[in-house]
Amino acid sequence: MNLPSHITPPPRRRPASAPDRAPVYAIVGNPNCGKTTLFNALTGLRQKVGNYPGVTVEKKIGTTWSQHGRPIQIIDLPGAYSLAARSPDEAVLRDVLFGRREDTPQPDRIICVVDAANLERNLYLVHQILDLGRPVIIALNMMDMAATAGLKVDAAELEGELGIPVIACEAVHGRGLVELKLAMSRVELPLARHRWDVPGPVAPAVTDLQASLRDHDARSPLIARAEALLLLTDFDAVRVAGSRPLSSRTHQILDQWRQRWEAEGTDWSGLLIRSRYDAIGLLCRDVIVRTRETGPSRSDRIDAVLCHSVWGWAVFAVIMAALFFSIFSLAESPMNFIDEQVAGFGGWVKGQMAPGDLRDLLTDGVIGGVGGIVIFLPQILILFFFVGLLESTGYLARAAFIMDRPMSKVGLNGRSFIPLLGSYACAIPGIMATRTIENARDRLVTILVAPLMSCSARLPVYLLMIATLLPGDTMPAVTKAAIMLGMYALGTTGVFFFAWLFKRTLFKSAPQHMIMELPPYQPPRLKEILRHMFERGWLFLKNAGTIILGISIVLWFLTAYPKHPNPDATATEQIAQSFAGQAGHLLEPVIKPLGFDWRIGIGLITSFAAREVFVSSMGVIFGVESAKDDTTPLRDALRAAHWPGGAPLFTPLVCLVLMVFYVFAMQCMSTVAVVKRETNSWRWPLFQIAYMTGTAWLVCLVFYQVGRTLGY
Amino acid sequence: MPSFSSLKNLIPVCQLPAGASARICELTGDDSFCQRVREMGFGEAALVTKISGSSTSLCLVKGTRIALNHRAAMSIWVEPLPANAR
Numbered sequence: 001m002n003l004p005s006h007i008t009p010p011p012r013r014r015p016a017s018a019p020d021r022a023p024v025y026a027i028v029g030n031p032n033c034g035k036t037t038l039f040n041a042l043t044g045l046r047q048k049v050g051n052y053p054g055v056t057v058e059k060k061i062g063t064t065w066s067q068h069g070r071p072i073q074i075i076d077l078p079g080a081y082s083l084a085a086r087s088p089d090e091a092v093l094r095d096v097l098f099g100r101r102e103d104t105p106q107p108d109r110i111i112c113v114v115d116a117a118n119l120e121r122n123l124y125l126v127h128q129i130l131d132l133g134r135p136v137i138i139a140l141n142m143m144d145m146a147a148t149a150g151l152k153v154d155a156a157e158l159e160g161e162l163g164i165p166v167i168a169c170e171a172v173h174g175r176g177l178v179e180l181k182l183a184m185s186r187v188e189l190p191l192a193r194h195r196w197d198v199p200g201p202v203a204p205a206v207t208d209l210q211a212s213l214r215d216h217d218a219r220s221p222l223i224a225r226a227e228a229l230l231l232l233t234d235f236d237a238v239r240v241a242g243s244r245p246l247s248s249r250t251h252q253i254l255d256q257w258r259q260r261w262e263a264e265g266t267d268w269s270g271l272l273i274r275s276r277y278d279a280i281g282l283l284c285r286d287v288i289v290r291t292r293e294t295g296p297s298r299s300d301r302i303d304a305v306l307c308h309s310v311w312g313w314a315v316f317a318v319i320m321a322a323l324f325f326s327i328f329s330l331a332e333s334p335m336n337f338i339d340e341q342v343a344g345f346g347g348w349v350k351g352q353m354a355p356g357d358l359r360d361l362l363t364d365g366v367i368g369g370v371g372g373i374v375i376f377l378p379q380i381l382i383l384f385f386f387v388g389l390l391e392s393t394g395y396l397a398r399a400a401f402i403m404d405r406p407m408s409k410v411g412l413n414g415r416s417f418i419p420l421l422g423s424y425a426c427a428i429p430g431i432m433a434t435r436t437i438e439n440a441r442d443r444l445v446t447i448l449v450a451p452l453m454s455c456s457a458r459l460p461v462y463l464l465m466i467a468t469l470l471p472g473d474t475m476p477a478v479t480k481a482a483i484m485l486g487m488y489a490l491g492t493t494g495v496f497f498f499a500w501l502f503k504r505t506l507f508k509s510a511p512q513h514m515i516m517e518l519p520p521y522q523p524p525r526l527k528e529i530l531r532h533m534f535e536r537g538w539l540f541l542k543n544a545g546t547i548i549l550g551i552s553i554v555l556w557f558l559t560a561y562p563k564h565p566n567p568d569a570t571a572t573e574q575i576a577q578s579f580a581g582q583a584g585h586l587l588e589p590v591i592k593p594l595g596f597d598w599r600i601g602i603g604l605i606t607s608f609a610a611r612e613v614f615v616s617s618m619g620v621i622f623g624v625e626s627a628k629d630d631t632t633p634l635r636d637a638l639r640a641a642h643w644p645g646g647a648p649l650f651t652p653l654v655c656l657v658l659m660v661f662y663v664f665a666m667q668c669m670s671t672v673a674v675v676k677r678e679t680n681s682w683r684w685p686l687f688q689i690a691y692m693t694g695t696a697w698l699v700c701l702v703f704y705q706v707g708r709t710l711g712y
Numbered sequence: 713m714p715s716f717s718s719l720k721n722l723i724p725v726c727q728l729p730a731g732a733s734a735r736i737c738e739l740t741g742d743d744s745f746c747q748r749v750r751e752m753g754f755g756e757a758a759l760v761t762k763i764s765g766s767s768t769s770l771c772l773v774k775g776t777r778i779a780l781n782h783r784a785a786m787s788i789w790v791e792p793l794p795a796n797a798r
Contacts, residue, residue, distance in 0.1 A: 082748070277750075405767050512783070
């Protein structure tokens with residue numbers, strides 16, 4: 001059988017110059033071109049997920065096997081329309097391909113995944129990548145969708161034109177993977193016959209910049225030319241931590257040319273883009289054949305409803321309601337199960353060890369602390385399942401489209417909706433999702449307001465306070481649900497208010513342009529959704545769990561030391577004179593105007609690690625755990641608590657004020673750590689702590705004092 | 713105002729009626745926006761069909777559905793095509 005040129009078996013003896021190690025491939029492509037599906041299909045479960053140091057852009061490396069059984073490493077790079085970066089995601093793609101990152105080796109070969117149904121636009125990025133002079137394989141994905149759209153895309157013709165392997169595939173159905181792996185297994189890959197004429201007015205600038213990049217920035221000649229072309233269209237020059245800066249000489253040449261063109265009125269960037277598209281148009285002339293005219297597609301028909309000004313909102317409301325119902329109802333049983341298992345395990349450890357500090361550290365500090373985070377895993381997984389489902393079907397982009405209008409009222413755009421939605425489960429994945437927001441100011445504002453969304457860690461506090469406020473037998477469930485919804489509404493209002501405030505003060509700027517591709521609707525790919533869900537769940541546990549573990553140990557120390565002089569002292573007496581207790585007493589003058597005493601103060605201090613710690617702290621402080629034969633639940637203990645003068649401590653007003661405090665206060669060390677990493681500075685997390693906790697104090701003060709004046 | 717204001721039949725995309733097609737004539741946003749729009753194949757001479765929307769517009773360009781917020785849709789000036797030319 002005659003095989004196409006690109007899958008010709010390699011020679012028996014490898015050339016002496018061939019590197020001994022297997023080549024490293026980078027997989028690149030536009031957003032929504034099926035790049036990640038192809039990466040998953042090639043690597044299976046052999047993936048390592050991490051972050052590029054200094055930024056929260058995900059770094060995915062996987063392994064596949066060549067036809068000779070040798071491992072091939074593949075780096076999955078973020079999706080981008082162009083190498084002229086507009087966001088940290090795109091900047092990482094550019095910097096890895098140009099070898100600018102210290103932490104990632106420059107890939108030896110590149111797989112460009114292109115959507116066959118949108119070939120010309122997808123080839124723009126390929127055209128820029130071919131400038132790099134690296135071996136490239138083109139994976140012509142979504143051939144089935146191109147056929148549905150009435151297009152015949154000739155892979156052999158494109159291969160003939162470019163002189164590099166072009167593999168037709170359908171990653172979703174696993175078609176074309178064998179051919180792709182065979183091409184990847186080749187010892188040597190041809191370089192592209194890549195010809196295009198740089199427009200006359202900009203050609204001298206390319207030559208100057210190329211020379212400077214070669215001489216002052218130590219670039220190879222080919223990379224220098226590609227980078228020179230890129231610099232002319234890289235207006236924002238988004239730099240991310242870990243990428244090497246350019247020399248001052250290169251900057252100087254670039255500035256000189258820009259000033260000259262501006263004076264002459266030359267649109268140098270437009271010229272370069274048009275010139276590339278002209279070359280792509282010529283390339284595709286015989287590659288794409290329209291076989292038939294098609295009417296409105298399935299996606300068009302669905303969009304007519306889902307993006308409709310009335311029906312669109314109705315469907316959006318139903319989907320959001322289903323999402324929240326699932327998070328709070330489906331998660332209940334697994335959360336109870338985890339809670340019981342953690343408590344059971346803690347009890348078992350307690351039974352196996354002799355009483356002492358080590359036992360308390362393990363049971364109260366380590367198991368209690370980490371258990372407090374693990375319990376939220378079901379909600380996080382359900383949220384990620386839903387987000388994955390919406391993303392996989394193509395609806396998530398429509399949700400951002402629908403939400404663009406309300407978001408624009410506060411100066412943000414639809415892109416901020418997805419991170420904020422994620423923050424209802426946990427602010428950490430929400431903040432990590434902001435990396436797709438192109439505008440740096442919008443991104444920062446979204447990061448600053450995301451923790452105001454009522455995350456699942458606030459739930460235990462709300463539930464305890466509602467139980468204390470409204471005993472189960474005296475108030476209908478609907479009142480409790482209304483209070484709970486009120487807290488969520490308050491947090492969401494806070495998000496919109498502070499976003500509006502920040503966009504008019506700290507981050508004042510004109511409203512931003514938003515341009516966003518809406519991918520075609522597709523049936524959900526359950527395998528990918530589940531993989532994504534578990535990957536995210538694991539990252540959540542790793543990021544949050546490790547920090548919580550450390551903080552829990554520190555907090556345990558603060559509540560366990562110094563030891564009470566009386567060895568028979570109760571847990572309540574011990575905590576009262578511990579470091580945390582002393583801090584609670586110190587804090588009391590500040591929180592007394594809110595109706596809180598020093599015991600609540602300890603809860604506020606300990607729950608700075610994570611909000612849900614407040615509940616366990618109250619249990620320790622009010623001696624519920626130590627009351628061996630007493631089955632009185634915590635809420636009854638709280639309702640029985642009094643000020644020294646005899647007045648009840650947890651009045652309905654104080655319970656409400658405490659809930660309001662948790663709506664606004666920045667009580668989450670893990671979020672602080674993630675914001676620090678995302679913004680690469682302590683300035684913004686410290687500002688966030690100050691503005692959120694300051695607001696919480698002020699709102700609670702007004703709430704409590706007005707409530708007292710009204711006689712509550 | 714764009715430099716081509718004398719050409720009376722040009723309108724921004726946000727004013728294009730749903731279902732109508734047009735040819736993109738000029739981009740008036742900042743350099744960075746114009747560049748991204750052109751890179752996505754939404755540049756001058758491209759054909760665009762408005763699907764829906766007024767404050768946020770949904771358009772079809774070269775087979776791709778693109779969402780534009782009001783500011784972006786105000787920055788893309790198009791020449792509507794007669795119904796028989798679509």
